[in-house]
Amino acid sequence: xxxxxxxxxxxxxxxxxxxxxxxxxxxxxxxxxxxxxxxxxxxxxxxxxxxxxxxxxxxxxxxxxxxxxxxxxxxxxxxxxxxxxxxxxxxxxxxxxxxxxxxxxxxxxxx
Amino acid sequence: xxxxxxxxxxxxxxxxxxxxxxxxxxxxxxxxxxxxxxxxxxxxxxxxxxxxxxxxxxxxxxxxxxxxxxxxxxxxxxxxxxxxxxxxxxxxxxxxxxxxxxxxxxxxxxxxxx
Numbered sequence: 001x002x003x004x005x006x007x008x009x010x011x012x013x014x015x016x017x018x019x020x021x022x023x024x025x026x027x028x029x030x031x032x033x034x035x036x037x038x039x040x041x042x043x044x045x046x047x048x049x050x051x052x053x054x055x056x057x058x059x060x061x062x063x064x065x066x067x068x069x070x071x072x073x074x075x076x077x078x079x080x081x082x083x084x085x086x087x088x089x090x091x092x093x094x095x096x097x098x099x100x101x102x103x104x105x106x107x108x109x110x111x
Numbered sequence: 112x113x114x115x116x117x118x119x120x121x122x123x124x125x126x127x128x129x130x131x132x133x134x135x136x137x138x139x140x141x142x143x144x145x146x147x148x149x150x151x152x153x154x155x156x157x158x159x160x161x162x163x164x165x166x167x168x169x170x171x172x173x174x175x176x177x178x179x180x181x182x183x184x185x186x187x188x189x190x191x192x193x194x195x196x197x198x199x200x201x202x203x204x205x206x207x208x209x210x211x212x213x214x215x216x217x218x219x220x221x222x223x224x225x
Contacts, residue, residue: 033213042204042219043119053121060118071115088154097143100215 001025002093006102014110016078019104023072023089032072033090033099034063043088046074079109113209114138115218124195124224132190132220134205140185141207145214146178149202161188195224 003026014021023032031050035043047056049065049072055064060083062075072089086106090099114137121189124130134144142163147155159180160168167180177199181192192199 006183043216045213048213066195097208098157098160099145100157
């Protein structure tokens with residue numbers, strides 16, 4: 001059974017600081033996704049990572065994938081208040097199409 | 112793009128009644144759609160996989176007779192919560208896969224059973 005572990009579950013940080021969210025998964029995967037969710041809203045797609053060593057960046061967020069370690073990271077650079085949200089990683093089992101989500105990381109960026 | 116429209120966005124119903132939630136793919140055909148449930152401050156849990164023209168596949172622990180899924184066309188899947196109870200109150204989200212676009216999510220439905 002594919003399990004996805006995300007940590008930390010809650011992250012409170014000051015504006016301007018850097019931090020990393022980690023996502024571990026238990027079995028071989030085809031694809032890994034990062035999503036953002038604002039309160040009361042659905043999911044917004046941030047990144048899809050398809051291969052070992054993949055790195056993608058958008059603004060202050062950068063995601064990477066190490067398929068050998070079954071680990072993905074979401075790095076936040078110089079956080080701003082607008083990044084406050086819940087971030088989920090989600091993994092698709094190899095040869096499958098079901099997304100399995102991590103528990104989510106609630107990020108609060110304090111001014 | 113790949114747009115999935117979900118309705119209603121919010122519904123309040125009385126205990127014992129049924130509620131239907133619609134999920135439409137607006138600009139593509141979706142042979143497979145997914146239904147998730149999310150309780151407050153929790154993650155998304157897959158309830159079922161909806162397949163056009165065939166029976167839905169339910170995840171373990173999800174009552175198929177309570178959560179009826181119909182995927183009668185390539186652009187529409189519906190989830191009906193039958194005989195709703197307060198513990199069914201949750202945020203329900205649908206999703207569809209579109210090649211090259213990955214997974215697209217509906218805007219979600221906030222169900223409150225009173």
